Amino acid sequence: MLISIAQLAGGFILLVWGADRLVAGASALARNLGVSPLIIGLTIVAFGTSAPELVVSGVAAYRGNPGLAVGNAIGSNIANIGMILGLTAIVYPLRVESETLKREYPLLMLIMIASLIMAADLIYDQTEGWLLLTGLVALIIWMVRFGLRRSPDDPLAEEFAAEIPSNMPTGYAVLWLVVGLIVLPISSKFLVEGAIYIARSLEVSEAVIGLTIMAFGTSLPELAAALTSALREEDDLAIGNVIGSNMFNILGVLGIAAVISPVEVDFLMLKQDFPVMFLFTMLLFFMAYGIQGPGRISRKSGILLLSMFIAYQCLIWITATRVVPEAGG
Numbered sequence: 001m002l003i004s005i006a007q008l009a010g011g012f013i014l015l016v017w018g019a020d021r022l023v024a025g026a027s028a029l030a031r032n033l034g035v036s037p038l039i040i041g042l043t044i045v046a047f048g049t050s051a052p053e054l055v056v057s058g059v060a061a062y063r064g065n066p067g068l069a070v071g072n073a074i075g076s077n078i079a080n081i082g083m084i085l086g087l088t089a090i091v092y093p094l095r096v097e098s099e100t101l102k103r104e105y106p107l108l109m110l111i112m113i114a115s116l117i118m119a120a121d122l123i124y125d126q127t128e129g130w131l132l133l134t135g136l137v138a139l140i141i142w143m144v145r146f147g148l149r150r151s152p153d154d155p156l157a158e159e160f161a162a163e164i165p166s167n168m169p170t171g172y173a174v175l176w177l178v179v180g181l182i183v184l185p186i187s188s189k190f191l192v193e194g195a196i197y198i199a200r201s202l203e204v205s206e207a208v209i210g211l212t213i214m215a216f217g218t219s220l221p222e223l224a225a226a227l228t229s230a231l232r233e234e235d236d237l238a239i240g241n242v243i244g245s246n247m248f249n250i251l252g253v254l255g256i257a258a259v260i261s262p263v264e265v266d267f268l269m270l271k272q273d274f275p276v277m278f279l280f281t282m283l284l285f286f287m288a289y290g291i292q293g294p295g296r297i298s299r300k301s302g303i304l305l306l307s308m309f310i311a312y313q314c315l316i317w318i319t320a321t322r323v324v325p326e327a328g329g
Contacts, residue, residue, distance in 0.1 A: 004201070008194035012217040014187035015052045019221045022180025023048035028168035029177060039144050040164055049225055049241055050076075050248040051180075052218040054256060055188040060210075061257035065196060066264050069257035070124070071210020072218060073249045074273050078211075079219040080242045080249075081280040082309025084226050088238055089302025092230035096239060096288045096295035103146070104243045105285055111135065112281060115250045116274055119265045129258025136251035191217070204320040207266050211273060211316055239288060239297075246281070268319065276312055280305070 026048060030040045053076050060068035088094065114135070118128045165173075191214070199209045222245050229238035257263050283305065288295040297305075 004194040004197040007190050008198065008213070008217070011187045011190035011194060012220065014183055015056070015191060015218065016220045016224070018180045018183030018187055019049065019051045020180075020224075021176045022051055022184065023221075024165055024168070025173045025176030025178075025180060028165040029170060029173035031164050031166065032168075032170045032173060036148070039148070043140055043143055049221040050245045050252065051184055052188070052221060053249055053253045055184045056191055056214065056218055057253045057257045058260060059185065059188045059192050060206075061260040061263060063192060063196075064261065065192065065206050066257065066261065067206030067266065068192060068195060068210040068214060070254065070263050070265055070269065071207040071273075072214045073253040073257075074269065074277055075211035075215025076219050076253075077246045077249050077277050078273070078280055078312065079215045079309065080222055080246055081284050082305050082312065083216070084219060084223045085239065085242055085284065085297060086302045086304075086306030086309060087223065088226040088230045089297040090299055090306065091227060092233070093299055093302070094230065094238055094288070094297040096297075104240075104247070105288075107139075108243055108247050109281060109285075111139075111247055111250050112278060115254060116270075116278075119270055119274065122265045122267060122270065124254055124258035124263040124265065126259055126262060129255050129260075129263075132251045132255030133259065136248070136255060139247060139251060204317075205266065207269055208316055208320045211269075212313055272315075272319065280308070283308075 023044065026044045027040050030044055053072055057069035057072050060066070060072070085094070115132070118124055118131075124132075168176075195209045195214055196206065198213070199206045222241055225241050226238040229241070254263065284297075287297045287301045
């Protein structure tokens with residue numbers, strides 16, 4: 001058990017570092033090639049922080065552990081709002097000004113509804129996986145076209161410009177990009193193996209580990225990015241990374257896992273965890289979507305989100321002790 005915990009911790013460290021190098025290298029390379037900061041931020045930076053979820057879920061699906069894959073995707077979306085935005089708002093209340101973000105809220109809800117409909121038969125088959133990946137490509141194209149029409153003075157564009165490495169030579173950018181692409185699958189393999197062993201040792205389902213431990217660990221890049229942005233008073237960037245990551249988790253993470261191997265969805269997850277994901281997303285709408293002016297996530301709202309996230313994590317473990325664990329893959 002101690003070996004598995006050490007394996008899990010080491011895998012998380014490598015995963016976070018590899019994701020950071022991947023995003024830094026890819027964003028610096030794009031900037032050196034003349035891509036605008038807003039487009040880089042809306043695509044590479046926002047989606048790059050979800051690279052851990054993508055690779056971990058892909059490895060889990062390939063190894064025949066679908067519970068980890070879907071649990072990681074749904075759990076990460078809940079953690080992104082409840083834990084990450086909750087902690088970030090406690091450190092620094094967030095003010096939402098960019099119209100770019102307000103356009104993404106309804107799109108995120110639409111994507112979530114589509115994923116729920118697909119999960120109604122308790123499986124994401126390969127056809128649905130390809131549909132999700134097609135949606136991801138369409139989303140990227142929409143973001144690029146939308147970014148091209150935005151003013152350089154957009155608050156989000158200015159914040160992205162400050163975040164993207166500006167003095168990294170192209171050679172180093174390519175090197176870090178390659179390093180990130182190599183480290184991510186290796187660290188993910190360690191994580192999946194450790195998570196499976198821990199699930200079996202605790203006699204809980206792999207979905208429970210995916211919703212809790214794995215979701216927390218793979219969300220660390222988003223947490224680091226959000227806290228850094230908040231401390232620099234880059235409010236829109238902190239929220240933008242979470243919104244982009246949540247869309248990517250559903251379209252990309254679930255999509256690639258289902259394409260590799262059909263992903264079964266536990267009925268308890270459909271009854272408990274999907275509604276929780278919708279609840280947190282609607283709370284984010286209510287808090288951040290200003291009706292008569294800029295939206296705001298206050299410290300009190302941050303405490304509420306974090307408290308609800310902690311309560312949800314407790315609910316998962318309480319529920320896990322009352323159900324029969326599924327067989328390991």
